[in-house]
Amino acid sequence: xxxAVGVVAESLAGDRARAARTVxxxxxxPGEELLLPEQEDAEGPGGAGERPLRLNAGSxxxxxxxxxxxxxxxGDRLLVTKCGRLRHKEPGxxxxxxxxxxxxxxxxxxxxKGDHVIGIVTAKSGDIxxxxxxxSEPASLSYLxxxxxxxxxxxxxxxxxLIYGQFVVANKDMEPEMVCIDSxxxxxxxxxxxxxxxxxKVTLGLxxxxxxxxxxxxxxxxxLYPLEIVFGMNGRIWVKAKTIQQTLILANILExxxxxxxxxxxxIFSRLAES
Amino acid sequence: xxxxxxxxxxIRTESGTESGPRGPGCSLRHFACEQNLLSRPDGSASFLxxxxxxxxxxxxxxxxxxxxxxxxxxxxxxxxxxxxxxPGVAEKSRERLIRNTCEAVVLGTLHPRTSITVVLQVVSxxxxxxxxxxxxxxxxxxxxxxPMRALFCGVTCALNSxxxxxxxxxxxxxxxxxxxxxxxxxxxERKLLMSTTKGLYSDAEVPVWRWGEGQxxxxxxxxxxxxxxxxxxxxxxxxxxxxxxxx
Numbered sequence: 259x260x261x262a263v264g265v266v267a268e269s270l271a272g273d274r275a276r277a278a279r280t281v282x283x284x285x286x287x288p289g290e291e292l293l294l295p296e297q298e299d300a301e302g303p304g305g306a307g308e309r310p311l312r313l314n315a316g317s318x319x320x321x322x323x324x325x326x327x328x329x330x331x332x333g334d335r336l337l338v339t340k341c342g343r344l345r346h347k348e349p350g351x352x353x354x355x356x357x358x359x360x361x362x363x364x365x366x367x368x369x370x371k372g373d374h375v376i377g378i379v380t381a382k383s384g385d386i387x388x389x390x391x392x393x394s395e396p397a398s399l400s401y402l403x404x405x406x407x408x409x410x411x412x413x414x415x416x417x418x419x420l421i422y423g424q425f426v427v428a429n430k431d432m433e434p435e436m437v438c439i440d441s442x443x444x445x446x447x448x449x450x451x452x453x454x455x456x457x458x459k460v461t462l463g464l465x466x467x468x469x470x471x472x473x474x475x476x477x478x479x480x481x482l483y484p485l486e487i488v489f490g491m492n493g494r495i496w497v498k499a500k501t502i503q504q505t506l507i508l509a510n511i512l513e514x515x516x517x518x519x520x521x522x523x524x525x526i527f528s529r530l531a532e533s
Numbered sequence: 534x535x536x537x538x539x540x541x542x543x544i545r546t547e548s549g550t551e552s553g554p555r556g557p558g559c560s561l562r563h564f565a566c567e568q569n570l571l572s573r574p575d576g577s578a579s580f581l582x583x584x585x586x587x588x589x590x591x592x593x594x595x596x597x598x599x600x601x602x603x604x605x606x607x608x609x610x611x612x613x614x615x616x617x618x619x620p621g622v623a624e625k626s627r628e629r630l631i632r633n634t635c636e637a638v639v640l641g642t643l644h645p646r647t648s649i650t651v652v653l654q655v656v657s658x659x660x661x662x663x664x665x666x667x668x669x670x671x672x673x674x675x676x677x678x679x680p681m682r683a684l685f686c687g688v689t690c691a692l693n694s695x696x697x698x699x700x701x702x703x704x705x706x707x708x709x710x711x712x713x714x715x716x717x718x719x720x721x722e723r724k725l726l727m728s729t730t731k732g733l734y735s736d737a738e739v740p741v742w743r744w745g746e747g748q749x750x751x752x753x754x755x756x757x758x759x760x761x762x763x764x765x766x767x768x769x770x771x772x773x774x775x776x777x778x779x780x
Contacts, residue, residue, distance in 0.1 A: 288638075288675065289683035289721040328680070330640075339640060339680035364678035366575040366594060368644070394594045394647035430645055 278336060278344065278358060286344045286360060292336040294323055322349070326359025363463040367392040367492035369428035374448070376457065376490030377421045377436065389421055389436055392459075392492045399423065403437035405445035413450070420451040420496060422488050451488060455498030456505050462493045464516045475515055478527050479508060561688075561701040562661075566668070568676040574652070576677025580669035582701060584659035587666050589673035593649030601648065606641035608648045613666065616655045627663055631670055634687075634717040634727040638671075640680040649679055660704040661689035663715045663729070683721035690714045692734050 278292040286292070325331055328340035338344075342362030349356045367375070369391065377389035380396055388396040399421065404413040415421070427435035438448040468475055469489055479485060483504045488496040495512060499505045507530065515523065562583030571577035574590035594607055601608045611632040613624045620628075635651060651670050655662065667687025674681060691702035691710035699706050707713055712732030719726050 287684060287720075288681040289719070328678075330680075337682075339643075339682070340678050341675045342678075362678045363569070363676075364575070366592075366677065368594065394596055394644065430643060 275335060278346070281344050282346050283343055285342065286338045287341050288339050290338040291332065292329075292338065292344070292358075294334070294336065323355045324357040326357050328360025328362055329358055361463065361466070363461055365461050365493065367462060369393045369397065369425050369434040370491070371425050371428040373428070373491040374422065374424050374489075375436070375492040376451070376488060376494040376496055377423065377492075379415055379417050379419045379421060382415070382417060387415060387421075389423070391434070391436075391490075392494070393434060395433060397425070397434040397436045399436045399438070403439055404449060405439050405443065415450055420457060422448050422451055422490070422496075424448060451496055452498070455486065455496050456509055457494060457496045458509050458513070459493050460495060460513060461516065462491070464512075465489055465491055465493055465495070468512070468515070474520075475512075475523065478523070479511065482527060482530060483508065562703070564668075566672050568672055574673075574677070576673045576675070576679070578669055578672035578676055579656070580665055580672060582661055582665045582668070583703060584657060585661055585665045586656040587662070587669040588654040588656055589666075589669035590652045590654075591649065591670075591673040591677035591679065592652075593677065593679065594644035594647035595650070597646060597648035602646050603641075605645050607639070607644045607646075609636050609639060609641060610648060610650045611635065611670070612650065612652045614652070614654045616658065627666065630663065630715075630727055630729055631666055634667060634685060635670060635674065637726045638681045638683050638685050638719060639674065640682055643680050649674075658704065660707050661701050661715075663687060664689040664701070667717050667727075683719040685717050685719045685726055687715060687717050690716075692732070692738060696738055698738075 275291040275293050277295070279295055281292065323336075325336060326345075328338060328342060330337045330339055336358060338360060340360045340362045342360040345359050345361050347357045369375075375391050377391040377397060377399075379387050379399075380390045381388040385401055387399040387401065389399050391397050401407060401412055401415070402409070403423075404415075407413045421436070421438065423436040423438045424440075425434055426437050427433075438445060438450075440446045440448075467473060469491075476487070479487075483499045485504075485508055486498045487508075490496075495509070497505055497508050497512070499508055511526065511530075514526075518526075563581075564583075565581045566578060568578045569576070570579060571588075571590055574592055575595075576591040577589060579586065579588045597608050601610075609632055611628045613620060613628045613631070615621075615624055631651070631653070639649065641649070651673065653666050653669060655666075664687035667685065671685050671687075675684065689701060689707075690713070691699045691706050692712040692714070693699060693709065694711050699710070702710065702713070710732065712730060712734040714728065714730045714734070716725055717727040718724065
C-alpha cells in the first residue's frame with residue numbers, strides 16, 4: 259500500500275518536482291516540490307540505471323539537511339510554502355546537506371528564538387513588562403532580565419520606551435519572552451534605547467539585506483554622517499544623527515535602499531556628500 | 534487506489550496537449566496582477582480579469598480576539614466589500630466560499646492563536662467576480678508570506694442555452710447564460726477546492742466530477758501555469774518575479 263501511494267505521488271508530481279540545486283537563487287512558489295541532491299541520483303533525470311557503482315553505497319555519508327523558513331519536509335522531499343528565492347548554505351564540513359530556506363519579502367514579523375528585535379513597552383504589570391514587537395502577541399520581559407538588575411535595584415523602564423532585546427523563548431505555542439542580557443549577564447548593547455532618535459518600519463527583507471555580512475550600505479552611511487543605528491529583525495530601525503535633518507536623510511536613504519542597485523546608491527551618496 | 538488514481542494523470546496530460554485548438558468560449562479574458570501596492574497591509578494585490586477588478590489586502594498572522602481564538606490553528610477571516618453600499622447576503626455567501634477555499638490551502642497550524650484577515654474590495658464588476666476575488670485573495674496571501682500548501686485559482690464558466698461553455702464570462706454573457714458555475718482549483722493536485730453553481734445544468738454538459746479528480750476545465754491551464762513551466766519566468770505571478778529579480 260505504501261508503495262502504491264508512492265507511485266501515485268510520483269506520477270502526479272512527475273513534471274513538478276525539481277532538483278533543489280537547479281533552482282537555487284530562483285523564485286519558488288508555494289506547492290512546489292524540491293528534490294535534495296541525494297535523491298537526484300536515484301530519481302532525478304539521470305535515472306537509476308546510469309548511477310555509478312559506489313564502494314560504500316550502503317554507508318553513504320548523508321549530510322544533515324535543515325529546512326529553513328518557507329520550507330517543509332514532505333517525506334524525503336522539500337515542500338515550498340512561501341513565495342521567494344530559494345537559498346542554500348553549505349554546512350561547515352561541506353559534504354552535502356546544509357540549510358535550505360526561502361528568502362521572501364514579508365512585512366509581518368513572526369518571533370524567532372535568538373533574534374534581536376526592537377520593541378515598545380506597552381504595559382507594566384508586577385514583575386514583567388509587555389513589549390510590542392510587531393508579532394501576533396506582545397512579548398514578555400522580566401524586570402530582572404537587565405544588566406545589573408536585582409529585586410531591589412529595578413531598571414528604569416517606562417511605558418512607551420524602546421527596548422532592544424533578544425528572544426529566549428519564541429515558538430508558535432507559547433508567549434514569546436525577551437531578555438536584555440546575554441548568557442553571561444552582560445548587556446552587550448541591549449537594553450533601553452535613548453530618548454531621541456527616529457524609529458521607522460521597513461520590510462523584513464531589507465533588514466536581512468542590511469545585516470548581511472557583505473552589505474556595504476552601512477559603511478557608506480557611516481562615511482556620510484556620524485550616526486547611531488539599531489536594527490531589529492522585526493523590521494524596525496532606530497537611527498540617530500547629530501541633527502534632526504541628518505536623521506531624516508538617513509532614514510529616507512535606508513528606506514530607499516531596498517530597490518536600488520549598487521550604482522544608483524553610489525550616485526546618491528556622492529550627491530549627498532557634495533551638498 | 535493505484536488503479537483509481539493513475540488514469541487521472543493520463544487524462545491530465547492529454548488535456549494539456551489538447552489545449553491548442555480551443556473553442557471560441559474556451560479562452561480567458563486578459564488578466565493582470567499587481568502585488569504589494571498598499572503600504573499598510575502585510576500583503577496586498579490587485580487582480581484584473583478583463584474589466585473586472587478586485588483589490589485585496591491581507592493582515593496576518595496578527596493578534597486575535599479571545600472570542601475568535603482557535604487554540605490549534607489560525608483564525609481565517611474574509612471580508613468582501615462591495616463597490617457601493619453595505620455588504621449584503623450575497624457578499625456574506627461569497628465571503629464564506631472564499632474563506633473555505635483559503636482555509637484549504639493556508640497552513641494555519643503553523644500560526645496557532647493568530648488571525649489572518651483577507652479584505653477584498655470590489656473595484657469594478659464586469660462578470661466573473663467571484664473568480665476574480667479568489668485570484669486576488671491568493672495573490673495577496675502569497676505577497677503576505679502566509680504559509681500555503683499550494684496556490685489556487687478561481688474560474689467562472691457560463692453554460693449557454695445551446696449547451697456551449699464560456700470561460701471567464703463578461704457580465705452580459707453571465708446574464709444570458711443558463712447556468713453559471715464557479716470553481717476554485719489548487720495548483721498541486723489540480724483538484725477542485727470549491728464549486729458553486731447557479732442555474733440549470735446536467736452532469737453530461739459540465740463534467741464537474743472529472744475536474745474534481747485532476748482534470749481541469751480546458752483553457753484554465755494558463756491560470757495554473759506556474760507549475761508547468763520549467764525554469765521560465767512564471768506568467769501567473771509576473772510582478773512577484775519582477776520584484777525578486779530586481780533585487
